[in-house]
Amino acid sequence: MGLEITHLGSGSGGNATLLQTEEAKVLIDCGFSGRLIVRRVARCGVEPGAIHAILLSHHHSDHVKCAEIFHKRHGAKLFANFTTCEKLGFDPVNQCRIFEALERVQIAPDLSVLPVPVPHDGAENVGFIINSRSNGRAAVVTDLGEPTDELIDHLKGCAHISIESNYDAKRLALGPYPAQLKSRISGRGGHLSNRQTADILEEVIGPHTRSVVLCHLSEKNNAPHLAESETLFRVENWSGDLRVSTQDGPEFSHWLGQTEAEILSR
Ligand SMILES: [Zn+2]
Numbered sequence: 206m207g208l209e210i211t212h213l214g215s216g217s218g219g220n221a222t223l224l225q226t227e228e229a230k231v232l233i234d235c236g237f238s239g240r241l242i243v244r245r246v247a248r249c250g251v252e253p254g255a256i257h258a259i260l261l262s263h264h265h266s267d268h269v270k271c272a273e274i275f276h277k278r279h280g281a282k283l284f285a286n287f288t289t290c291e292k293l294g295f296d297p298v299n300q301c302r303i304f305e306a307l308e309r310v311q312i313a314p315d316l317s318v319l320p321v322p323v324p325h326d327g328a329e330n331v332g333f334i335i336n337s338r339s340n341g342r343a344a345v346v347t348d349l350g351e352p353t354d355e356l357i358d359h360l361k362g363c364a365h366i367s368i369e370s371n372y373d374a375k376r377l378a379l380g381p382y383p384a385q386l387k388s389r390i391s392g393r394g395g396h397l398s399n400r401q402t403a404d405i406l407e408e409v410i411g412p413h414t415r416s417v418v419l420c421h422l423s424e425k426n427n428a429p430h431l432a433e434s435e436t437l438f439r440v441e442n443w444s445g446d447l448r449v450s451t452q453d454g455p456e457f458s459h460w461l462g463q464t465e466a467e468i469l470s471r
Pocket residue numbers: 216217220265267268347348421
């Protein structure tokens with residue numbers, strides 16, 4: 206079946222992405238209530254008990270809300286780095302499998318992930334580079350104030366990229382947030398603006414890039430058409446699939462390693 210990537214929803218109200226291969230079903234982040242996650246994975250035809258693992262990017266509640274409950278109720282293994290595990294009060298021996306930065310984590314024979322550290326204030330956040338045998342590489346990266354050279358290098362080889370495009374600089378500057386919060390969001394440890402995301406994509410997108418999803422859009426400081434047009438303007442010669450993920454997924458899926466006929470026959 207290749208690798209299937211479905212955003213179950215993204216934004217400050219919650220984030221979760223479902224990865225499916227022949228041999229594994231995995232959530233990247235689990236930032237909704239338990240009931241909502243179960244409902245959303247069910248819409249993808251997946252029973253909650255079939256989820257093997259939950260990979261946590263960092264400890265902020267919009268990424269981890271029901272992680273512990275889901276693990277206890279449905280048996281999914283938790284994976285996080287030590288700081289995230291510690292901040293959430295998880296037992297690093299019995300409850301959570303700890304990964305190191307840039308340590309390849311083998312989830313199943315046909316699925317491994319590489320956690321790449323990214324700057325995000327007060328959190329040891331990681332983006333995930335996903336490898337699925339011969340199906341190509343994918344990336345899911347949110348909550349970073351700026352990219353690192355390491356991240357850029359990893360994104361360059363990806364056939365699918367999900368990346369945050371959090372705020373429009375003008376909307377943030379003119380918006381209602383207090384000055385301190387505005388500078389935190391736009392600072393090195395905050396979030397990516399539409400412009401920064403477009404810069405990154407312009408650098409990393411190539412003929413091998415089949416799809417891009419812009420995610421974690423701010424409701425107050427952004428709008429889907431602003432994020433989309435900023436990126437489209439910068440990658441105008443690219444003919445892949447560009448989508449915007451909103452808070453109320455799942456709206457669409459992307460497949461790597463499948464022919465058009467296989468996708469249509471599902
Ligand atoms: Zn977040």
